[in-house]
Amino acid sequence: GAGVSQSPSNKVTEKGKDVELRCDPISGHTALYWYRQSLGQGLEFLIYFQGNSAPDKSGLPSDRFSAERTGGSVSTLTIQRTQQEDSAVYLCASSLTIGAYEQYFGPGTRLTVT
Amino acid sequence: QKEVEQDPGPLSVPEGAIVSLNCTYSNSAFQYFMWYRQYSRKGPELLMYTYSSGNKEDGRFTAQVDKSSKYISLFIRDSQPSDSATYLCAMSARGSTLGRLYFGRGTQLTVWP
Numbered sequence: 001g002a003g004v005s006q007s008p009s010n011k012v013t014e015k016g017k018d019v020e021l022r023c024d025p026i027s028g029h030t031a032l033y034w035y036r037q038s039l040g041q042g043l044e045f046l047i048y049f050q051g052n053s054a055p056d057k058s059g060l061p062s063d064r065f066s067a068e069r070t071g072g073s074v075s076t077l078t079i080q081r082t083q084q085e086d087s088a089v090y091l092c093a094s095s096l097t098i099g100a101y102e103q104y105f106g107p108g109t110r111l112t113v114t
Numbered sequence: 115q116k117e118v119e120q121d122p123g124p125l126s127v128p129e130g131a132i133v134s135l136n137c138t139y140s141n142s143a144f145q146y147f148m149w150y151r152q153y154s155r156k157g158p159e160l161l162m163y164t165y166s167s168g169n170k171e172d173g174r175f176t177a178q179v180d181k182s183s184k185y186i187s188l189f190i191r192d193s194q195p196s197d198s199a200t201y202l203c204a205m206s207a208r209g210s211t212l213g214r215l216y217f218g219r220g221t222q223l224t225v226w227p
Binding site: 004024029033035040041043044045047050056059065091093095098099101102103104105107108 | 202217218219
């Protein structure tokens with residue numbers, strides 16, 4: 001069956017530009033999560049959605065980062081005025097419900113800010 | 115201090131060896147403990163899950179949790195070259211952070227034939 005998909009797989013952008021990253025969760029999964037993985041670092045939690053609402057946005061590193069989810073399905077993570085320190089792999093995961101221990105991850109979007 | 119500490123390695127072992135991977139944590143509210151495996155250029159996939167303290171075995175893999183010491187382990191028996199990957203420990207708690215996983219940095223493992 002289809003897993004979590006993310007697009008684009010790679011994105012190179014110039015410092016100061018805005019980028020949008022997309023995540024398609026597994027059909028029927030109500031919970032969706034965004035993480036960031038920097039070189040040599042573990043996964044850093046950014047935000048999660050239960051349905052279309054985001055109860056916990058505390059992981060977003062600055063107000064340049066925002067995310068939304070529509071129709072209880074697709075989510076987009078937007079980074080405005082990108083900085084070089086934003087370069088990382090952005091991973092999306094989904095789970096059947098919030099609190100389900102198994103989160104299914106997509107392959108990630110590798111973002112490089114030049 | 116990060117809430118979850120994990121030695122990044124790298125760890126290199128011969129095929130057939132027993133591998134021990136470990137994490138320590140500081141938040142006593144953690145109740146759910148997971149090990150994820152991540153191959154290069156892929157997303158992590160769940161390998162093992164344990165609730166609270168105790169042991170859990172699945173084939174060649176054994177997960178141990180010692181909540182009194184805030185220490186978790188993953189053992190891989192009869193390691194294979196296909197086990198070469200990065201292993202990430204992850205934890206979660208009930209309450210306000212429900213659904214949020216806290217990850218270690220990951221340990222890079224290479225099993226050579």
